[in-house]
Amino acid sequence: MNTQKITSLIRDVKDFPKEGIIFKDITPILKKPAVCREIVSEFFKRFNRTTIDVIVGIESRGFLFGMLLAQKFKIPFVPVRKSGKLPYKTVAYKYDLEYGSAEIEIHADAIVKGQHILIHDDLLATGGTASATAELVKMLGGKIAGFSFLVELGFLNGRQKLENYTDNVECLIKY
Numbered sequence: 001m002n003t004q005k006i007t008s009l010i011r012d013v014k015d016f017p018k019e020g021i022i023f024k025d026i027t028p029i030l031k032k033p034a035v036c037r038e039i040v041s042e043f044f045k046r047f048n049r050t051t052i053d054v055i056v057g058i059e060s061r062g063f064l065f066g067m068l069l070a071q072k073f074k075i076p077f078v079p080v081r082k083s084g085k086l087p088y089k090t091v092a093y094k095y096d097l098e099y100g101s102a103e104i105e106i107h108a109d110a111i112v113k114g115q116h117i118l119i120h121d122d123l124l125a126t127g128g129t130a131s132a133t134a135e136l137v138k139m140l141g142g143k144i145a146g147f148s149f150l151v152e153l154g155f156l157n158g159r160q161k162l163e164n165y166t167d168n169v170e171c172l173i174k175y
Contacts, residue, residue: 001042005035007173010151024151024175026061026122039172040068043120043148046170047073052145053115054078058133059085059104061122065150069120078110080133091139095132104129106136113141124149124171127158134165146170 009032011025029035043065052073057066059081070077083092083103090105111117117137119130124147134144146168152159154174162169 001038001172003173006039006150009035010173024123024153026064026150029150030064036065036068039065039150040072042172043069043170044072047118047146047148050118050145050168051116052118054111054142055118055120056080056106056110056133056137058119058121058129062120064122065148066120069118069148078106080104080106080136091136093132093135093139095128095135097126097128102129102132104132104136106133106140108140111137111140111142115142116145117142118146118148119144120148122150124152124158124162124169125156127156127161130158131161131165134162151175 009028011028013023013025016023054076055066055070056078057063063079067077083105086105086107089108091108092103092105094103119133121130130147144165146166147162149171152171152174159169
């Protein structure tokens with residue numbers, strides 16, 4: 001896989017969502033269908049020997065490639081959303097972010113006890129949101145099969161937090 005091609009499409013947005021943050025914007029990648037297919041194929045290659053029953057995507061950019069990857073694996077996709085956004089009975093988890101706090105939810109019937117779950121998001125920063133998602137999965141009886149991210153901000157050490165759940169953490173681009 002040509003990581004340089006993907007890196008060239010990621011746009012830096014200064015001072016978003018607040019001053020001092022340089023946001024890594026993946027939306028330019030979405031204009032390139034061939035690159036999107038290449039990304040999904042690379043994730044599939046990295047995880048196709050892993051037992052995965054469900055892919056959980058984290059709101060909102062985690063839905064983009066998470067859903068495509070679930071289709072490629074021919075398995076269900078489950079969204080994790082900010083509090084109050086899911087219409088059915090939910091399980092919630094509150095946690096701290098690198099710039100505030102948040103609460104996320106998953107449908108109470110989204111995961112069957114014992115299922116192996118791949119958690120996907122666009123970016124790994126401090127690992128707070130992905131860890132909170134792993135806690136939701138565990139609350140429903142799921143097993144963490146791995147984490148996948150398009151981008152990792154290695155200097156924030158989020159991977160270390162995720163290794164409490166599994167050592168199967170894959171990131172395509174690392175800054």
